[in-house]
Amino acid sequence: MRRLYVYWVAFVSQIAMLIGINELVGVIGRAWLEREAAMGDVFFRTAAAGSISVLVVATPIFLVHWGVAQHFRNESSERSSLWRKLFLYASTAAALIILLSNSGRLLSEICWLAFGGTVAATEIWPVGWLQWSFMAAIGAGLVYQWHTVLNADGDFGKEARPACWVRQLFLCIAGLIGLGIAIWGAHTGLQIGLQIVVDRIFWASDPNWWQRPLSSGVSQVLIGAWLTHAIWRQWQDAVELNPAEGRSVMRRIYLYLSVLIGAITALTPAALLLREGVLMVIGEGAGSLAVLLDRMTGPVSFIPVGAVIWSWSWTTLRKETDTYGDSKESATVRRVYTYLVTATGLALLWVGAVELLHALIDAALVGDVWREPLANGIALLAVGVPTWTIFWRRAQSIAERNDATGAVERNSWPRRLYLYGVALVGALVLLFTLAQVVYRILLAVMGESDAMLSSGELAYRLADSVVAGLLWALHLFALRADGRFDRPAEAAVGMVQNPDERRAALEAHIAWLEAELAAARAELAKLESRS
Structure with a gap:
């Protein structure tokens, strides 16, 4: 007290x-x-x-x-x-x-x-x-x-647990704030540069309008870059004093959040640009080229800034993982990141597929209202499909390993939460949409003249059901595959009745466990030698 x-x-x-x-x-x-x-x-x-x-x-x-x-x-x-x-x-x-x-x-x-x-x-x-x-x-x-x-105080970089968390939390928050300030300032500077070019080509405007916002952007870049560098330098000092700091939870959270910030900063405006491009190709552009360029200066200016942050963060993260390895806690952070990005990519894929199918239905049954959904669907799929595919395959390549690493991955709570969460959402969407389809069909069979409303409405619900059903089934199969991985060895041990056969099965099982233990010890010794 x-x-x-x-x-x-x-x-x-x-x-x-x-x-x-x-x-x-x-x-x-x-x-x-x-x-x-x-x-x-x-x-x-x-x-x-x-x-x-x-x-x-x-x-x-x-x-x-x-x-x-x-x-x-x-x-x-x-x-x-x-x-x-x-x-x-x-x-x-x-x-x-x-x-x-x-x-x-x-x-x-x-x-x-x-x-x-x-x-x-x-x-x-x-x-x-x-x-x-x-x-x-x-x-x-x-x-x-x-x-x-x-x-x-003499314990910088080597503090006891509660005090260590305070330092790491401070460094993480301050570093992310500096990163955000630098990103916004760089975006402002690039946007003003692009806007000046557009204005000089297409518009006649006040020649000095850019002075005040550009001065703010420059100061933000300088302040944000200094803060980010100073915080990272202090964290590097802690790593030099204590190499275990390199695989600490908060440091990995900082790096993974930096990767996410960079990816979102680069990919979101890229998707907006793709959407506008599709609308222009199909004849639904918003006015003249000058209007389009004027509106796109903001999103375009984010892309190179996000790409730089994304590249630096990912390169640093890979280097630190190779150098310092993973602790149990930092491995959990990696899984949370992997399945969070996988879920985000899946959500974009899901919505994009539904939008694309709705656009095709509109073109075939409804009329000339399909262009906006088509552009939205293509833009979402362009981001969602590669994001989900890359991270899902990366997660599956670990989970499908028939060793201790694969078993830990299959039983980790981020993977379970992702798989059961997607299965739950898919089941609920499938239940709701198919119930609507069956309800309308039954009313029509019973003679209700207004039951079907329109063939397009029924097709929408069927499209929603198809997308939800495919993704639901895919993740149920993944859950089932996870459950089958560890059963053969257990069944081989548990079903043998003959004592000699049971002894042989137990000895084989013990030999497998000892081999896994030896591999884990070798990996641990390798990590200790690096630190």
């Missing part, structure tokens, strides 16, 4: 101090540089008194409680405590927010001036530069301070 109280009060008072400093610098800057406030002004007195009062109260509270915390730092239990690590990494996060937000605003305004913006229209002059620079310097100083304290 002492640690909870000390570190919680120290953190809250530290945040209050930073808020007070920020407000006080802003007030002093406006009074000094803008010459709009004097000591007698009500606004100045109120703002200055408020920020100073916060500092006067919060500063001694923070110093006292941080001093108490540091008083016990010679105790190993104190240095490795969960509450200390929570305080240090939460304080680092707060300092990073101050550093990045103020640096981002400062860089954005500097870039805007470099691109031709006027000083009179910028926020950097006369007060902004002072407040942002001062607060960015404070943020940088605090980041350095807390990093120094963490290193001085």
Whole structure:
């Protein structure tokens, strides 16, 4: 309870101090540089008194409680405590927010001036530069301070379990935030470049419209790239101190999420482009070429950014898997990733196949309403089919192995959840759609004139049933195959009645188990030699 109280009060008072400093610098800057406030002004007195009062109260509270915390730092239990690590990494996060937000605003305004913006229209002059620079310097100083304290604790990269999770969670979240900022900034810059080209060819617009958004994009790229690199460098330092960190759960989660972010960033706009292309080919384009290009600058600008992130993340993940191997937990993360992507690809394939069949039905029975469903179906299938096929075959190649690795894969909860989940959804869709078909047919047989509504409606339900039935059957067969893999050996042992035959079967079974154990030990020794 002492640690909870000390570190919680120290953190809250530290945040209050930073808020007070920020407000006080802003007030002093406006009074000094803008010459709009004097000591007698009500606004100045109120703002200055408020920020100073916060500092006067919060500063001694923070110093006292941080001093108490540091008083016990010679105790190993104190240095490795969960509450200390929570305080240090939460304080680092707060300092990073101050550093990045103020640096981002400062860089954005500097870039805007470099691109031709006027000083009179910028926020950097006369007060902004002072407040942002001062607060960015404070943020940088605090980041350095807390990093120094963490290193001085002596357990960086080798923390006990709860404290280790705090560090890894901080690195994972901060790294993903930096990645997201960099992606958005790079997308903004590319989109503006493409938009300028389109505007100069097709449109007459304000020649300076791009200055403000491009300055924001450049600052976001710089801030995001720096944060991503700094976090990754710190994680690499932890791996160098403790090679087991290379196969930790949170590090693998970070890499797999980076792969997913890159893939989604690249493939989603690619599917949108394919859809628009199909619509143009079949005569359903949205207006002129200029309108289409103007609308596509946003999606197109995401594709190269996502491709770069996707390539880097996947290459790094493969390299780390080969170097550090898999722990039991990181193998579970891999399976979750594999079956999550497989399920996503299957969903796209499923919906795309239904859309495509509906488009064919519309063309044959309904009329001239088939173009949109056809474009949607082709775009979804173009992404869903390769995604599902690649990851499903990858999962099956492991599950079909007749060894311990295959048995672990077949009995893993991500695979079971995926297979039974798809089987359940397929059964429910099949039940609903076939019930609708049978219901309409029975009403028609009984003489209900409006029962069928239209031949197209009945064909829709039949198409839905066909797709659901095929995917349902495929996954049921996979479940059945998983169940048969381990039965022959068990049956051979359990059904033998003759003692000599039973002894021989048991000896063969024991020999197989010993061979699997020897292979597992050899693999473990190989991993240990690498680390």
